[in-house]
Amino acid sequence: MTDPQNSATTAPPGSAAHPRRWAILAVVAAAQFVVLLDSTVVNVALPSIGADLGASTSDQQWVVDVYLLTFAGLLLFGGRCADLLGRRRVFLVGLTVFAVSSLACGLADSPTALIVARAFQGAGAAVLSPSALSIVVTTFTDPRERRTALSAWGGLAVLGGTFGVVFGGLVVATLSWSWAFYVNLPIALAAFVAALVLIPADPARSAAPRRSFDAGGALIATAALLLLIHGMIGTTEHGWSSVATLGPIAGALLLFAVLALVESRVRDPLMPPRLFRRAGLLVGGVGLSLTWAGQISVFYMVSVYQQRVLGFTAFEAGLGMLAMGLPALAVVAVLPRLIGRVGAPGAYVVGSALVMVGTALLVRLPVDGSFPVDLLPGLAIMGFGLPCCFVSLTALGVSAAPPADSGVASGLLNTFSQTGAALGVATLVTVAATRTADLAESGRPVADSLTAGFRFGFGFATAVAAANLLLGLLALVRARRRAAATST
DSSP: OBOTTOSTTSOOTTOOOOTTHHHHHHHHHHHHHHHHHHHHHHHHHHHHHHHHHTOOHHHHHHHHHHHHHHHHHTHHHHHHHHHHHOHHHHHHHHHHHHHHHHHHHHHOOSHHHHHHHHHHHHHHHHHHHHHHHHHHHHHOOSHHHHHHHHHHHHHHHHHHHHHHHHHHHHHHHHSOTTHHHHTHHHHHHHHHHHHHHHSOOOOOOOSSOOOOOOHHHHHHHHHHHHHHHHHHHTHHHHOTTSHHHHHHHHHHHHHHHHHHHHHTTSSSOSSOGGGGGBHHHHHHHHHHHHHHHHHHHHHHHHHHHHHHTSOOOHHHHHHHTHHHHHHHHHHHHHHHHHHHHHHHHHHHHHHHHHHHHHHHHGGGOOTTOOIIIIIHHHHHHHHHHHHHHHHHHHHHHHHTSOGGGHHHHHHHHHHHHHHHHHHHIIIIIHHHHHHHHHHHHTTOOHHHHHHHHHHHHHHHHHHHHHHHHHHHHHHHHHHHHHHHHHHO
């Protein structure tokens, strides 16, 4: 396998750094922030949406799930578009689709209209996100500056979700649920104008043989991912043994097998096989999947524990999650130096160890717990560790891909992340819910049953974090062996 720290994305000798690169980072980071914000802000607004639009529980669940479906299902397609059609062009298209669909979400007067608009919003995010990361990777060619840029980028993964809950509670309490979507419009408009001014125009098509789009591969990959995510997010309602769960997942596996066959026979495949020979990309993808699986499940279970066991309001629960977000913000400032000193694999090990310890502390939650004693320590430790994971894994992944494939590589990393998030809900949250239901049926009080179920879920989340740490240790050992071999 290829060294994850290879120079595939290093600028050729004599190339000059872009003079407006930090402003470009601010533009694409702002766009990415609203994408991540919308992944969680709607959760807080669901009760208000249900009351205002007459949305059933199933409708409300689809408002959340359809965004995840189209976002995760179209990421590879969006990444391939960025590589072939131009990063700036695709970024602007994705930003436009996201903004227009956000307006449609805010104006929706029925559950169906909102669900359709959310589907388009997820599609816009899927086109925007990989092109934005690809712009960051290709704009920052100096290794030290790239570490700083990717640190800021990786920090968004924690901050977007955390502040989404806080902002959602504040907006619903002071304005209305529609403003959870309207707020995207001024940010998107400012980012669009700034992108036109700051981001260099896409280079003209060269006379070299044009790369094909691989429409067949894109269609099969999108269908497979849609089925896989649909099957996994349905486990919370149907369980793992239901045909409604196993059918889509089996269909997804079959389509992935077909995709492998098709991709081996086309000249320019959607996912070039050479990418899967790059250890850094594989470690980055699997590690991101494990990190997201743990984070999203812990995020959900802690939020519900605060509201249904401790009696917090939705806004108070959102403020409680700042215990994770504020340490993450502090770590982002020092991460470039940490990665420069110990390398991306070393920072990954540090981060995954902190996440494991923080998650393990949550296993002891009592039914009469208090936030400062029982939640704050674990959440804060996780907040310190998560950016180390996100940044180092993203750096490992994007550094392993050549510039010509930076879009699809970014899409692949994002796909791993979203699939991991769906898998976390499908397994860890479902395990906790099943345990809670079993205890409630035996006559235990609701608060006792919920707390015991969450402790069970946090135990499984700790096991996922341990697996993540093991992967990090393997990556670190491999990197040091390669460094020793190179020095001799």
